[in-house]
Amino acid sequence: MRDIWAFLLQTLTVSGAAVLILTVKRLFRDRLTPRWQAAVWLVLLIPLLLPARWNGNDVLFPWSLWVESLRTAWTGEFAGLVPVTAPIPLPPGHLPKTLRDWLFLLYLAGVAFFLLRDGAAYLSLRVLASRAEEGDSAAVKAVADRYGLPVRPVRAVRGLPSPFTVGVLRPMLVLPAEGETDEKVLLHELLHCRYHDMVWGLVLSVFRAIHWCNPLLRYCLDRAANDVEALCDQRVLERLEGEERRDYGRILLSMADDRHARCPGTSCIANGSRNIRRRIEAIVRFRLYPAGMGLVSVCLLLVLAVPMVIGVRATGLQTGLGADVAMASARTLRCGTRDGALDTYAGAVLHRNALLRAVCAPLEEQDSLADALEQSGSGTTEGDESWDPGIEAMPWTGYQVYNVEEVGNDVFDGLLVVQTAPSEEEYVPLAYQTVRVWQETGRWVVQARAPFVRVNSANSDFRTCPCPELPALAEYAGRFGDFVLRVRWQTRMVSTGSEADWNAGTWILHTDDTFRTDRAVRWQADYVGSPDRQREYTRLSARIQPQWDEGPYPDLAPVPRTEEGGGGGDNTGSDWVDRFLASDWESPILLGEGWHSTTREDVPVAYLARLAVNGDEEEQGILERMEGRELP
Amino acid sequence: MNDETLRRGLSEAAWGYFFLTFDLTIGAVNLLPRFAGYLVFLLAIRDLSGTRRDLAGLRPMASLLALWEAGQWLASWAGASLEGHIPLLDLVVAAAELYFAFQFLTDLAALAENLQGPEENLAGRLRGLRTANLLLSTACCLVSWVPEVALRDWAMAALLGFSLVGMVVAVILVVTLFQLRARVPDRELPQQNI
Numbered sequence: 001m002r003d004i005w006a007f008l009l010q011t012l013t014v015s016g017a018a019v020l021i022l023t024v025k026r027l028f029r030d031r032l033t034p035r036w037q038a039a040v041w042l043v044l045l046i047p048l049l050l051p052a053r054w055n056g057n058d059v060l061f062p063w064s065l066w067v068e069s070l071r072t073a074w075t076g077e078f079a080g081l082v083p084v085t086a087p088i089p090l091p092p093g094h095l096p097k098t099l100r101d102w103l104f105l106l107y108l109a110g111v112a113f114f115l116l117r118d119g120a121a122y123l124s125l126r127v128l129a130s131r132a133e134e135g136d137s138a139a140v141k142a143v144a145d146r147y148g149l150p151v152r153p154v155r156a157v158r159g160l161p162s163p164f165t166v167g168v169l170r171p172m173l174v175l176p177a178e179g180e181t182d183e184k185v186l187l188h189e190l191l192h193c194r195y196h197d198m199v200w201g202l203v204l205s206v207f208r209a210i211h212w213c214n215p216l217l218r219y220c221l222d223r224a225a226n227d228v229e230a231l232c233d234q235r236v237l238e239r240l241e242g243e244e245r246r247d248y249g250r251i252l253l254s255m256a257d258d259r260h261a262r263c264p265g266t267s268c269i270a271n272g273s274r275n276i277r278r279r280i281e282a283i284v285r286f287r288l289y290p291a292g293m294g295l296v297s298v299c300l301l302l303v304l305a306v307p308m309v310i311g312v313r314a315t316g317l318q319t320g321l322g323a324d325v326a327m328a329s330a331r332t333l334r335c336g337t338r339d340g341a342l343d344t345y346a347g348a349v350l351h352r353n354a355l356l357r358a359v360c361a362p363l364e365e366q367d368s369l370a371d372a373l374e375q376s377g378s379g380t381t382e383g384d385e386s387w388d389p390g391i392e393a394m395p396w397t398g399y400q401v402y403n404v405e406e407v408g409n410d411v412f413d414g415l416l417v418v419q420t421a422p423s424e425e426e427y428v429p430l431a432y433q434t435v436r437v438w439q440e441t442g443r444w445v446v447q448a449r450a451p452f453v454r455v456n457s458a459n460s461d462f463r464t465c466p467c468p469e470l471p472a473l474a475e476y477a478g479r480f481g482d483f484v485l486r487v488r489w490q491t492r493m494v495s496t497g498s499e500a501d502w503n504a505g506t507w508i509l510h511t512d513d514t515f516r517t518d519r520a521v522r523w524q525a526d527y528v529g530s531p532d533r534q535r536e537y538t539r540l541s542a543r544i545q546p547q548w549d550e551g552p553y554p555d556l557a558p559v560p561r562t563e564e565g566g567g568g569g570d571n572t573g574s575d576w577v578d579r580f581l582a583s584d585w586e587s588p589i590l591l592g593e594g595w596h597s598t599t600r601e602d603v604p605v606a607y608l609a610r611l612a613v614n615g616d617e618e619e620q621g622i623l624e625r626m627e628g629r630e631l632p
Numbered sequence: 633m634n635d636e637t638l639r640r641g642l643s644e645a646a647w648g649y650f651f652l653t654f655d656l657t658i659g660a661v662n663l664l665p666r667f668a669g670y671l672v673f674l675l676a677i678r679d680l681s682g683t684r685r686d687l688a689g690l691r692p693m694a695s696l697l698a699l700w701e702a703g704q705w706l707a708s709w710a711g712a713s714l715e716g717h718i719p720l721l722d723l724v725v726a727a728a729e730l731y732f733a734f735q736f737l738t739d740l741a742a743l744a745e746n747l748q749g750p751e752e753n754l755a756g757r758l759r760g761l762r763t764a765n766l767l768l769s770t771a772c773c774l775v776s777w778v779p780e781v782a783l784r785d786w787a788m789a790a791l792l793g794f795s796l797v798g799m800v801v802a803v804i805l806v807v808t809l810f811q812l813r814a815r816v817p818d819r820e821l822p823q824q825n826i
């Protein structure tokens with residue numbers, strides 16, 4: 001936490017968990033034992049120890065949306081997300097300039113004050129105990145031996161209203177010097193030592209200081225400390241019999257009016273009249289708690305704890321509350337996968353929607369998108385027609401993503417392809433744009449790398465047919481006598497989501513199977529020999545097969561030859577053709593093209609090919625990946 | 633407490649589980665709503681709490697769950713759901729459901745100890761079913777809180793598997809409760825004796 005927004009987000013996140021715990025404690029007050037009532041506070045430790053939105057999710061409530069909206073309303077900034085790097089306050093790293101900086105400084109001062117105050121109180125008690133005379137060690141040893149507990153040093157202090165234990169690493173019992181301390185009280189204090197309850201006191205004290213200006217959390221941390229006392233009471237009662245239990249209750253009652261001060265690293269059997277009343281109620285219920293509840297107690301803790309760790313991912317845009325809130329919800333509504341980001345970007349382009357664009361836009365683009373949203377007056381609507389992607393696409397024809405390729409560690413480039421106008425008689429007007437996808441502070445974001453490029457596709461439907469007019473992801477070529485065999489490789493990803501997903505806002509949850517991936521292979525033979533010899537060629541027999549690893553390469557199977565010719569392929573990507581050429585054939589000769597479903601997005605390192613002309617013996621060779629190289 | 637009340641209470645417990653387990657949906661309306669199950673449980677608690685004191689403490693929780701499920705049922709008429717809007721409420725309800733089912737079956741198993749024949753182990757079976765039911769419900773609850781996992785094929789298959797096993801458990805439970813009802817003797821049972 002390096003600024004006031006981070007603290008606000010952290011303390012609100014913990015507060016939500018605190019409300020949950022108070023609610024379930026109320027629900028199970030008479031049903032589950034003090035052991036569970038104390039253990040359930042461990043659930044609160046999770047949001048106390050984890051930075052808010054550590055995995056991009058909010059806990060129980062959309063706190064980040066509200067904090068981001070408040071931040072934007074106060075500062076006018078849309079870029080950036082409130083970062084909570086640690087659940088504890090850290091120095092801001094710069095001198096205070098704004099009111100927000102001064103507020104954070106005030107908060108830091110409060111934390112320092114409470115830590116110092118508690119530290120001083122602990123030290124003074126520790127000094128008081130170490131300087132005090134030795135107490136009734138024999139009585140303590142007798143109790144410890146009787147109940148099988150470790151013996152602790154004992155000190156006696158004059159004027160002490162009630163006994164207490166002090167020390168985290170080497171705890172000691174501090175007893176009133178006047179009179180004899182009841183052995184049940186000694187048992188209570190020895191059990192605190194046995195279960196290291198003073199450590200909890202210290203932990204709670206630290207968090208009480210960190211969240212000093214949150215009264216709900218201070219109340220909850222006090223309740224947690226009291227529940228540790230109640231748990232200790234239960235441990236005492238489990239070791240006592242009949243009348244001794246009633247005596248223990250009477251002892252607690254007698255301490256109801258004793259003064260007490262909460263101090264870290266200590267535990268005191270007398271902790272205020274209200275708390276003692278609660279503890280006595282728990283003692284009365286001691287025999288009434290249903291037995292055999294251990295398993296369900298653990299399951300309940302698990303069910304409460306897991307959502308504290310995982311959080312809840314936002315699944316919808318908050319429209320209707322103004323541009324600030326809408327943009328804040330877009331920023332916090334992160335895309336969890338690469339495919340989800342591509343899908344969202346395509347939706348933004350098709351619907352010209354600034355809010356969808358903001359969901360998958362880098363933070364640096366958020367300000368300009370907010371301007372676009374405000375200028376369009378769409379701050380309280382779904383956001384359609386509020387952003388200009390540089391192309392007028394036809395939403396109902398959908399989109400495809402071509403040639404996605406990993407260009408760095410979790411950085412991908414690809415082409416977004418959309419249709420721009422109704423199909424003409426001879427062609428389909430398309431446009432494509434190079435985009436890059438990567439992760440920015442836990443969000444997958446998309447950035448346009450170039451403006452849209454318009455092309456006309458000869459195919460009647462770009463959603464079903466390959467478009468050779470679009471760029472290839474890889475090209476391969478190799479020379480065989482008077483022919484050059486060329487292979488053109490494209491991949492495309494087709495969304496498997498539906499319009500219903502869009503309306504339900506579930507697209508951001510899309511996993512890696514958002515898209516179905518196809519590969520398109522178009523292969524042809526270019527004649528590069530002398531025109532004089534061209535008509536000598538009457539038959540071509542060829543086979544190609546992709547190679548995913550470097551050589552050595554295997555021998556390809558011969559091309560099946562029949563009197564009529566033919567062609568075929570298999571699911572390894574191997575294609576073959578045996579073709580009789582017409583007397584007036586022209587170069588290039590298209591040997592095959594089509595989409596095939598695939599599970600891999602990478603491209604082959606090379607192609608193996610066999611080629612024979614006029615029924616002669618086949619020659620095997622390699623088609624190298626060109627990547628701008630000239631054919632050897 | 634007389635035998636008739638005890639028999640009626642055990643029948644109501646069995647029918648309550650029947651309503652909780654099975655759905656018969658026509659259009660958007662479930663004809664076997666879960667809130668009816670909790671209402672029947674409330675009747676069972678009234679009839680059995682004389683024999684098993686702990687059961688009376690479950691009345692507020694059963695009322696809360698009946699209210700929630702009734703709201704859920706009404707919302708389903710409009711094609712909506714109460715779940716997912718306020719995660720805190722979802723968690724409280726999930727915790728209440730887990731606890732209620734476990735405690736209710738624990739008490740019924742304790743009742744079975746006194747009713748079963750010398751060679752029978754209906755109480756042990758009830759406790760086993762109770763534990764299986766708790767573990768399955770907890771697993772379903774945990775998986776449903778991890779959206780990335782819940783959408784995976786294996787997680788969907790696991791959830792389906794849990795649901796199927798849960799349904800088998802519930803069917804055995806209903807049968808066991810009816811078997812238990814048949815063991816109620818024709819004699820007066822002492823009140824508040826368990």
